[in-house]
Amino acid sequence: MRPLGWFWTVVLVLPPLLALLVLPSFGQRMVTLVGIYALMGVGYQLVFGQLGALNLAQGALFGLGAYALALLAPAAGLLALPLAAIVAAATAALVCGPLLRLQSHYFALATLALAALVNLVAVHVADLTGGANGLAGFTAALPTGAALLSLVWACLIVAVVLYARLFRGSLGHQARLLREAPLAAATLGIDGGRWRFAAFVAGAALAGLAGGFSATLSGVVSPDVTSFPIMILCLTSVVLGGSRHPMGAVLGAVIAVCLPEMLRDLQGLWLLAYAAATLVVVRWAPEGLAGLIDRWRGATAAATPLPMLPDSLALSGGPRELVLESVSKSFGGVAALSDVSFTVDRGEVVGLIGPNGSGKTTLLNVIGGLESADGGTIRLDGQRIDGLSPHRIARAGIGRTFQTVPLADETRRGDIVRAITSGAPFLLLDEPAAGASDRERRDIARLVDQVSAAGRGVLIVDHDIDLLTRVCDRLVCLDRGRVIAAGRPAEVRADPRVRATFLGLDEAAA
Amino acid sequence: MAYALIALGFVLALNAAGAVNFAHGDLVVLGGAVAVLAGLWTGLPGPLLLPIVALVLGATGILAARIAIQPLAARPPEATFVATIALAAIIEQGLTVGLGAAPLTAPPFAGSGTIDIGGLALGRQPLAILAVGAVLVAAVWFLLERTQLGRRMRAVSSDRYMARAVGIPVGRYVMLSLALAGALAGVAGFLLGHQFLVAPTQGAGHMLKAYIAVAIGGWGSVPGALLGALGIGLFETFVSAAVGDAWASAALYVAVLAVLVLRPQGLFGEPVGRRA
Amino acid sequence: MSDPALRIGDVAVDAGEIVALLGGNGAGKTTLIETILGFHAGQVSLFGRDVSALPVEQRVLLGVGYVPERRRVFAGLTVLENLEAASALPAVDRRRRVEEMLVLFPMLGERPEARAWLLSGGQQQMLALARALMNRPRLLLMDEPTLGLAPLVVSDLLSRLATMAEEGMAILLSEQRASLALGIAHRGLVLSRGKVVRTGTARELADDPALADLMAGG
Numbered sequence A: 001m002r003p004l005g006w007f008w009t010v011v012l013v014l015p016p017l018l019a020l021l022v023l024p025s026f027g028q029r030m031v032t033l034v035g036i037y038a039l040m041g042v043g044y045q046l047v048f049g050q051l052g053a054l055n056l057a058q059g060a061l062f063g064l065g066a067y068a069l070a071l072l073a074p075a076a077g078l079l080a081l082p083l084a085a086i087v088a089a090a091t092a093a094l095v096c097g098p099l100l101r102l103q104s105h106y107f108a109l110a111t112l113a114l115a116a117l118v119n120l121v122a123v124h125v126a127d128l129t130g131g132a133n134g135l136a137g138f139t140a141a142l143p144t145g146a147a148l149l150s151l152v153w154a155c156l157i158v159a160v161v162l163y164a165r166l167f168r169g170s171l172g173h174q175a176r177l178l179r180e181a182p183l184a185a186a187t188l189g190i191d192g193g194r195w196r197f198a199a200f201v202a203g204a205a206l207a208g209l210a211g212g213f214s215a216t217l218s219g220v221v222s223p224d225v226t227s228f229p230i231m232i233l234c235l236t237s238v239v240l241g242g243s244r245h246p247m248g249a250v251l252g253a254v255i256a257v258c259l260p261e262m263l264r265d266l267q268g269l270w271l272l273a274y275a276a277a278t279l280v281v282v283r284w285a286p287e288g289l290a291g292l293i294d295r296w297r298g299a300t301a302a303a304t305p306l307p308m309l310p311d312s313l314a315l316s317g318g319p320r321e322l323v324l325e326s327v328s329k330s331f332g333g334v335a336a337l338s339d340v341s342f343t344v345d346r347g348e349v350v351g352l353i354g355p356n357g358s359g360k361t362t363l364l365n366v367i368g369g370l371e372s373a374d375g376g377t378i379r380l381d382g383q384r385i386d387g388l389s390p391h392r393i394a395r396a397g398i399g400r401t402f403q404t405v406p407l408a409d410e411t412r413r414g415d416i417v418r419a420i421t422s423g424a425p426f427l428l429l430d431e432p433a434a435g436a437s438d439r440e441r442r443d444i445a446r447l448v449d450q451v452s453a454a455g456r457g458v459l460i461v462d463h464d465i466d467l468l469t470r471v472c473d474r475l476v477c478l479d480r481g482r483v484i485a486a487g488r489p490a491e492v493r494a495d496p497r498v499r500a501t502f503l504g505l506d507e508a509a510a
Numbered sequence B: 001m002a003y004a005l006i007a008l009g010f011v012l013a014l015n016a017a018g019a020v021n022f023a024h025g026d027l028v029v030l031g032g033a034v035a036v037l038a039g040l041w042t043g044l045p046g047p048l049l050l051p052i053v054a055l056v057l058g059a060t061g062i063l064a065a066r067i068a069i070q071p072l073a074a075r076p077p078e079a080t081f082v083a084t085i086a087l088a089a090i091i092e093q094g095l096t097v098g099l100g101a102a103p104l105t106a107p108p109f110a111g112s113g114t115i116d117i118g119g120l121a122l123g124r125q126p127l128a129i130l131a132v133g134a135v136l137v138a139a140v141w142f143l144l145e146r147t148q149l150g151r152r153m154r155a156v157s158s159d160r161y162m163a164r165a166v167g168i169p170v171g172r173y174v175m176l177s178l179a180l181a182g183a184l185a186g187v188a189g190f191l192l193g194h195q196f197l198v199a200p201t202q203g204a205g206h207m208l209k210a211y212i213a214v215a216i217g218g219w220g221s222v223p224g225a226l227l228g229a230l231g232i233g234l235f236e237t238f239v240s241a242a243v244g245d246a247w248a249s250a251a252l253y254v255a256v257l258a259v260l261v262l263r264p265q266g267l268f269g270e271p272v273g274r275r276a
Numbered sequence C: 001m002s003d004p005a006l007r008i009g010d011v012a013v014d015a016g017e018i019v020a021l022l023g024g025n026g027a028g029k030t031t032l033i034e035t036i037l038g039f040h041a042g043q044v045s046l047f048g049r050d051v052s053a054l055p056v057e058q059r060v061l062l063g064v065g066y067v068p069e070r071r072r073v074f075a076g077l078t079v080l081e082n083l084e085a086a087s088a089l090p091a092v093d094r095r096r097r098v099e100e101m102l103v104l105f106p107m108l109g110e111r112p113e114a115r116a117w118l119l120s121g122g123q124q125q126m127l128a129l130a131r132a133l134m135n136r137p138r139l140l141l142m143d144e145p146t147l148g149l150a151p152l153v154v155s156d157l158l159s160r161l162a163t164m165a166e167e168g169m170a171i172l173l174s175e176q177r178a179s180l181a182l183g184i185a186h187r188g189l190v191l192s193r194g195k196v197v198r199t200g201t202a203r204e205l206a207d208d209p210a211l212a213d214l215m216a217g218g
Helices: A005-021 A027-049 A059-094 A104-124 A145-166 A171-182 A180-186 A192-218 A228-241 A248-262 A270-282 A288-296 A360-368 A390-398 A412-421 A440-452 A465-471 A490-494 A496-501 B002-016 B024-042 B046-068 B077-097 B124-146 B150-156 B160-165 B170-195 B200-217 B222-245 B245-262 C030-037 C055-060 C077-086 C093-106 C121-133 C150-167 C178-184 C202-206 C211-215
Strands: A321-331 A332-344 A349-353 A373-379 A399-400 A426-432 A457-461 A475-479 A480-487 B114-117 B120-123 C004-009 C011-013 C018-022 C064-067 C140-143 C170-173 C187-192 C195-201
Touching: A005 A027, A005 A145, A027 A145, A027 A171, A027 A192, A027 A228, A027 B046, A059 A104, A059 A192, A059 A228, A059 A475, A104 A192, A104 A228, A104 B077, A104 B200, A104 B245, A145 A192, A145 A248, A171 A180, A171 A192, A180 A192, A180 A390, A180 A399, A180 B077, A192 B077, A192 B124, A228 A248, A228 A288, A228 B077, A228 B160, A248 A270, A248 A288, A288 C011, A321 A360, A321 A440, A321 A457, A332 A360, A332 A373, A332 A475, A332 A480, A349 A465, A360 A390, A360 A399, A360 A426, A360 A457, A390 A399, A399 A412, A399 C195, A412 A440, A412 A465, A412 A490, A440 B077, A465 A480, A465 A490, A465 B114, A475 A496, A480 A490, A490 A496, A490 C121, A496 B114, B002 B024, B002 B046, B002 B124, B002 B150, B002 B170, B002 B200, B002 B222, B024 B077, B024 B170, B024 B200, B046 B077, B046 B170, B046 C018, B077 B200, B114 B124, B120 B124, B124 B150, B124 B170, B124 B222, B160 B170, B160 C055, B170 C121, B200 B222, B222 B245, B245 C121, C004 C030, C011 C018, C011 C170, C018 C030, C018 C150, C018 C178, C018 C202, C030 C055, C030 C064, C030 C170, C055 C064, C064 C121, C077 C093, C093 C121, C121 C140, C121 C150, C140 C150, C150 C170, C150 C178, C170 C178, C178 C187, C178 C202, C178 C211, C187 C202, C187 C211, C195 C202
Parallel strands: A349 A457, A349 A475, A399 A426, A426 A457, C018 C170, C018 C187, C064 C140, C140 C170
Antiparallel strands: A321 A332, A321 A373, A475 A480, B114 B120, C004 C011, C187 C195
16 A cells, blocks of 8 residues: 555654653543554454454454453463453454354444443453453553553554555555455455454454553453444544554544543533544545545555566466366256366467357356356366365466456456466456457457467457457357367357357358 | 334335445434424324324434435445444434433333233233234235335335336335335334333444344345344343343344354345346 | 437337347447436437436336346246336226236246246246336337347247337347347347447348458457
8 A cells, every 4th residue: 555654654653752751641641542542443444444344343352352451460460461462362263263254244243243242241240350340450560651651652653554564565455356356356366264364363453452451541441341332433433534544543543532532511422523524534535534634745645556567477387288177067957067178278378259148257267266166177287176265276377357347446458467467377368358449459469469478378258259369279169058169260260150159140141 | 023113124224225224223212212202292192103203213214314325325335334333323422412311211102001811911012012013014014015116115126227227216215115214213212112211322232133133034035034023032032031131132142143154144045146 | 200219329210110239248239228218328319309318217108118138027026016016007007917918928927926036037038028018118128138048939039029010119129149130120230339330221231241240349
């Protein structure tokens, strides 16, 4: 994404310095609180901002950290802080592993149920948690005042800088792909499951740490720290500040802590104003306050650079041939593919043609692992790849593009270039020329030529028969899931069945 | 039965607007609050307050969707989630500021006291909830399944593009569904508000239960949501009789997590969209 | 008197006439049809009246029936409900019209209470056509109606269209398989990248050896 830059670095370091040098202890306390909320927020950005998953358990994990600290501090002292983070992370790892596969609204519900559960335990398991009265008197061995402030902000600065660095480069691009085009991400070899797990657990660790700090600061823990308002506070402050911007969580926390102080006379109204502001931001400034400030500074992030074609396209090593043998697939009893066999060698371009619904895209999906074959084998040299998950197939050496460009502001060429730069020896191109102008078509043809000349194998689906004739060594024509013709382009185009089913001309009319 | 009304409204709004409305639970609370105020100002008896509450909340339902759901239709679902969560917080805080945090008692629907039926003394209010709930659910079912209006509403939620292309004024039908959803929420709030009081913080709980009912009943399925809601009601009643309220809720959440992990399409969900 | 049922740019369709809209994938056939319906902005006149400012649902009620690509029946509704939902008539007339449709399409009459998503592809296509006919349209727009249908269903469908045209219906029929469409059409248009690149009578187009290349977007 974007580097932090001097402006934001100053904004990040200023509050703790100012607090330590000039502010009275009440002010220091507020700045510490900002740091705590910001820490929880950075963790939340990992899951909500980067992966776009609505996790509603972050508040509960924060509370879990607080309770863990309160229970462990008398025995473990300062060590209770990292332990609080570990407890939250371990809980997230245990409970949410299986939940991460869920669709967005089910994921939200599952995390909501988890949060409700944590809150119930906090209130009702009185032996452990002190029930509604909570716990107190555990802070003897823990830092207070300026020391606590320094510790909190040191952790926060490390987290923010790390976050900014991590998501600046290819990791940021990966996260965006996972968020906006999970299928394309898998075909580039990105393991979405592991990614989500890591983000969720890391986010939970930060929430637990923040919860531990918050218990240290207040000296008491009650079920309130696990309640839904904490979650709302976290969510709204991250959205207000900017859900992906490295400084979003910090700005959001500043507002969350300072606004109620400024509007103290209005009592309940501040939360009202806060929620209303969030609504406004969601609707009109989805990039959040940090993004707005960047825009106002004229420092709008350099747009993600277009993927560039590498200097050398040549690849050595890797599998030599892609072999399909008797591949079959049916949907609900209707055969989408039956008994499809052919081979693509490195350095060869094979075109796949056929009328709509003849199974071309299904075949690409089966090769790429997005759908599983019902029968037959697919091999790269000797290695069977059918049945592997998409990201493993991608890593084994198959890249692909999609009919519709997966990212909103990307060009078709960009999509192809990305598949090329992934270094896959074999490329599957799904209708690269659909909707392209003459000039783009020529460009695509040239690109395909270069790729095959550099020794990669290409399987290309398109309806532009002239383009295919120009770039392909061989054509394979499908009709209702079966190969009805295969061979050199001129032969296939002359085949009467191809003329009838695909080109739409009867023998009589030709 | 009141859960069924809440879940029914939730699923109607879900189908019409294509988005989860996290503020739905707060519409329920708002319904209770409107009943309290309308009862104070007009002094009308319960059955006459009902249409007032339904009308006000119907309008609110439309307004809520106009503010937090429809402008975000083209954005990822998370945007609507956040917007409706913010809206929920606005309603909750607005009620707290306007009415205070202390719980209020909504006027009774059918008077207090008990009726003696076959030797069983039954509370008038629970009976009223049961009766009104059953009548409303039946009425909504009749509307959806047996009238031209309902057929067209279902056509709209099935395929909005195609509904327009056969001449259905889609915008009007979406508004109608949202109004109905709001009205059902409001009536539920009114009915619950006498026995369980009306407090601004109840919204999240109502929403969670409707959400669970719809999730286990199969996303977007109306009968599934009703079954889900009844299931939750029975589950809570029996389990809490055995182990107490708190553990009944805990068991419910654990059950939900288990269902989501084992059957991500819901208990009664049918595989939709698999046909090419 | 001689206002065509439809006019959009160079494209006009008269009553009683079948016009085939030919072109490969991405040629703009669906976009053209959706523009006629009002899903996209554009200058369109229907039955001699400029409807460019009318929304979709009002254009349809002027007498346009639409069968979209891949049929798009209302999946969770039954056959009867699909038909009734499409009707703007009062109850008595609506039911009478449904009865007429069930007689016209015996395939549907066999399973009136079946949910639409359980029907076969051919049955769904007939349902989509019957649904489009509910409001007695004078202009029928069909987008790739033969896609994924067995040959027998295709010939049944095409002969029905020919009969309807003889009874005075104006039909615009988009197809990738030119030979099928030109078999029943009176005239044809070839679309490529959103533009009409060739027009002619069905006979002329069918005899044109360059048609395949033209359609493939060359």
